[in-house]
Amino acid sequence: MNVFHNHIGINLTNSRMQLVEVAFAGEDFIVSNIDEAYFNESLDFNEKETKISSLLQNAFNDILIRKPLTGKHVSFTLPQNLFFIAELPLENTLLDADLMEHLQWEFSLLFPYNDIKDFHFQFHRIDSVTPGRVVVGGLHKKFMKISSDFCSRNELTLMYIDTPHFASDNILKTDTDFSSGKKIISLFVSDGSVTLNVYQDEKYIEFHKLFPKNAGEIIPKLIEVIKDSIAVGGDIGSISKLYVAGDDITEIFMENLKKNIRIEIERHNPFDKIKIDSSLLESNMQFSKQYSFISAAGIAFRIV
Template sequence: MPIFQSHAGFCITRNKLQLVEIDYRKENFYLENVDEEPFGEEIDSSNRESKFINILQNAYKALSVRKSLNTQNVSFALQHDFFKIIEIPFDNTLTERDLIEHFNWELQLLFPSEIPNDYFVQYVDVDKSNLRKEKYAIILAINRQLLNLINKFCFKNNLVLRLADNIHFATNVFITLDNQSVKNEVYLSILIEEKEFSVIIMDEQIPIHFSVKQYLDDSDLLSKMKSVIEKLGKYNLSVDNITKSYLFGNNAGDELIEKINSSVNLQLKKINPFDKIKVSPFLYENRYFVETNNSFAPAAGVALRLQ
């Protein structure tokens, strides 16, 4: 059996469902579909089970009418507010089990109305990098009930759920693909969605910083972006130490890129997530593939993941 199988990636934002389907044949990746469908109403993690699945189902049905999936294997990139995102210190002498218990204890302190055992915890150990040696972890905790709802949606549609990831972390695969043979470099990526942006700083392939900020308008975004970049000094870094910087997201227009570059002295690069994938000919007439391909990076990122 090949390591990679045909795979569809979905991205759930507040107001739409995005789809990227990738077929693997003859030892090559082939892009088979790029599409999106707006939700009838905003979706969030507080929706009741029936409402959440119905919103998702209606969007998926519209996508399927236009072109049905050729694969059962699917993965999801999920918006930030589906997660509890924190950074906390830890004792590296703890066993994996004790470490998760410690993270759950911290979650209970920070979110007293939540039950920690209701959450599935993923974490990044930043001290594995060359730049941060403090015993800190970036925590992304997602409610198990939410994962269960997505799994129910998949079961209802005869799909097999492979993985679920954060919308920004899902794009990291493209930084890896863009820098496969480069060592000892620092990368910065920004993802801009409606009224929200996030920043990841990576030491080679290891995230050492992750933050999510709300913004009111472009002016507020630029001000908060500048504040985040100024905190690079915390890691003994400056903008001059950033080897490459990347921009992703539905709200990442060219005019805004120019404003960010001017404000914080970056040279942001918008990646076409389909550059290294063979393309089925009919997609050259697909407006999402031609005009807004960068916004599909999260869906494409999970579609390209092996695990």
């Protein structure tokens, strides 16, 4: 019999730590804590580990002072730009163990100046194409060690580490109606990284990474990718909805997006279909920023 442990999701950006805790109360899952704390200075993962650890600990202490945690199991989403992400060909005949070795070899060709022994890899199969394709994410083990050491210092158990985009999509895949058979796009914008995941009939079918030189180029490049690659035969009607998430989403960005793209566009509320502790609704000002907590919530809900 599986025993549920309260699960804490922590999303790290270059400016703040965001935390969501999920508990089991009676017969229901409930969000028992939503909070965030800003770092004293910008978080740079290329700095010395002692400095990174100090920034993380100070922010975490600020959250604990306001409300202690009830659980010990924690998962992280780290800044999107720490992950080396690429779409690679998939050998359909390979078993997972052999596939990982093959993908690491492909990764070494794409990023020849990085030693694959220093990276941890995970992959997501793309279901729609023949021959097969797979999206591979590589994370340097030193960033995993920072997360692990943080947990050790605070007597926590590390469960998962993921990208903020895939973590936020955990919620979309649970809450979204795929019955129309049309494509659903997930756009994530954070710390200069812009990625697109595309789903259809609950399957992951496309990945795109945009390379805008500045914020003003995001929407034109997005329109270009939608028309040229995602829309079937260039028909926008083949797309049901565009979900938008990330730390760099502003009201002006959303207004311009809706003005320029004739698709239903939505910022998803991660707490729309889960109970919230009444004390949070009454006193926690962070709840008013619910959209920005989608990555922390997504990784916290991963085992719900």
